[in-house]
Amino acid sequence: MIRLTRRAVAAAPFAFAAARAVAAAAPPAAPLASPGSPWPDATAMAQAIRSGQLSAAEAVETAIRRAEALQGRLNIIVNSDFDRALEKVRAGAPAGPFGGVPFLIKDLEDYRGLPTRYGSQASRFDPPQTRQKPLMDAYDRAGLIVIGKSATPEAGFLPSTEPVAFGPTHSPWDLARSTGGSSGGTAAAVSSGVVPAGHATDGGGSIRMPASHCGLVGLKPSRGRMAGTTFERRMTDYAVQNVLTRSVRDTAALFALGEDVGPRAQHPPVGLVTGPSKRRLRIGVLLENGLGHRPADDVMAANDAAAKLLSDLGHHVDYTHLPYDGAQFIDDFLLLWAQGALQLYTGVSKAAGRPADTTLLEPFTLSLVELARRSTAPVLQAAGDRLAANVLAYDTWFPAHLYDLVLSPVLSSGPPLLGEYAPTVAFDVIVPRLKEYVGYTPIHNLAGAPAISVPLHWTKEGLPIGSMLSARAGNERTLLELAYELEQARPWAARIPPVHA
Numbered sequence: 445m446i447r448l449t450r451r452a453v454a455a456a457p458f459a460f461a462a463a464r465a466v467a468a469a470a471p472p473a474a475p476l477a478s479p480g481s482p483w484p485d486a487t488a489m490a491q492a493i494r495s496g497q498l499s500a501a502e503a504v505e506t507a508i509r510r511a512e513a514l515q516g517r518l519n520i521i522v523n524s525d526f527d528r529a530l531e532k533v534r535a536g537a538p539a540g541p542f543g544g545v546p547f548l549i550k551d552l553e554d555y556r557g558l559p560t561r562y563g564s565q566a567s568r569f570d571p572p573q574t575r576q577k578p579l580m581d582a583y584d585r586a587g588l589i590v591i592g593k594s595a596t597p598e599a600g601f602l603p604s605t606e607p608v609a610f611g612p613t614h615s616p617w618d619l620a621r622s623t624g625g626s627s628g629g630t631a632a633a634v635s636s637g638v639v640p641a642g643h644a645t646d647g648g649g650s651i652r653m654p655a656s657h658c659g660l661v662g663l664k665p666s667r668g669r670m671a672g673t674t675f676e677r678r679m680t681d682y683a684v685q686n687v688l689t690r691s692v693r694d695t696a697a698l699f700a701l702g703e704d705v706g707p708r709a710q711h712p713p714v715g716l717v718t719g720p721s722k723r724r725l726r727i728g729v730l731l732e733n734g735l736g737h738r739p740a741d742d743v744m745a746a747n748d749a750a751a752k753l754l755s756d757l758g759h760h761v762d763y764t765h766l767p768y769d770g771a772q773f774i775d776d777f778l779l780l781w782a783q784g785a786l787q788l789y790t791g792v793s794k795a796a797g798r799p800a801d802t803t804l805l806e807p808f809t810l811s812l813v814e815l816a817r818r819s820t821a822p823v824l825q826a827a828g829d830r831l832a833a834n835v836l837a838y839d840t841w842f843p844a845h846l847y848d849l850v851l852s853p854v855l856s857s858g859p860p861l862l863g864e865y866a867p868t869v870a871f872d873v874i875v876p877r878l879k880e881y882v883g884y885t886p887i888h889n890l891a892g893a894p895a896i897s898v899p900l901h902w903t904k905e906g907l908p909i910g911s912m913l914s915a916r917a918g919n920e921r922t923l924l925e926l927a928y929e930l931e932q933a934r935p936w937a938a939r940i941p942p943v944h945a
Contacts, residue, residue: 521592522594557572564598583701606867615859617942646664648781660899667893682889727754743858774879789813850914
């Protein structure tokens, strides 16, 4: 049996745990379901449970029934926790602002009593965890009821949830398509109505990409924003945690529960953001990806429509370009990514007592390992220096143009077909695809900056395409306020995928 330890995967692209006491205030009163939606969001469900309209047992039982009904088609949960979830609500709703609301934890994070698989064959038979980090404690204190662990690609390396160990997760919008990654299991579960919200992580876009592909709200926080992450100060601490939801108010409330408000907090606390601001913003609009190419036509249409909406709402829109060499940035980021794979390989090999091969790690991961081994110290140093310069360029981009935020696509194309980014695709084939596809999101991870994807556009085939807004580090409030305004202007609650609860 191989135990994939935290040390073994420390540099892999997923978030470290956070710590924080739960906010005292409960979410604001809300109708049971948003107009046009058949499901309550987490805020409305919590209120319904508190008011007696719905029991916590009914909420959890319904989520379990939905998960069981959709698992065979979507493949969203890799480890269920149904019995414990029902036991937690047997005597009524637990205390907390989200008491009795069903929830999922992404399978890159430890949760006491459940194994952590990391989407990998190397750990698929590991025992349940006996410990969990403080962010998971905060979710428990909030009263959220964990019904299981959601699917993820191996160590979160790929932007599509298709791990060899557990099989692909299918989009509820089109079963032939990907949910994105690496928070793909959570995204499919929330989008299809199994749970109203779920845990997610982001090491290069892994909250925002599934949000875009599944019609959800996905906020990537600033580095060090979430509680328990005060040690995350370096550029290489690029992974963060938060949630995927169907409504801005759920994202705002769960973000407020998790942010660091202690004396060592790296940013002034945001608190609970409850609505839009009257302030009009200056927003840069980015079209080209890291390679300098414009996105696919449907993504262009989504970006143009979002820019027009912002202008119609009275915001100042100004087209812009990346302030650094995007092509070189992608190559350098891939080298950084490969170092995480090498550390993972080293840990797995040590635990197994033999060099890790395809019986333990996926072909894509092993190819990343080879890339890392071929990279000499001077090459890595030069890449690190360039990445640091890119981070500075990003941070000064905003004041240099007086931008408050930047609007861009999340990805260069809409939801891809399953198999296009599978871990078994030849490395020399998949890498050029990745460079074209994922050219907008990684800079925010290195810069420690927040960014949010909001579902403003659907293609003629009915597939969602998110719009991304990004800011300087620490400016989540402005992102959430604008997301509220966009949600009011272009409501998306009535958008229901073909495969749903």
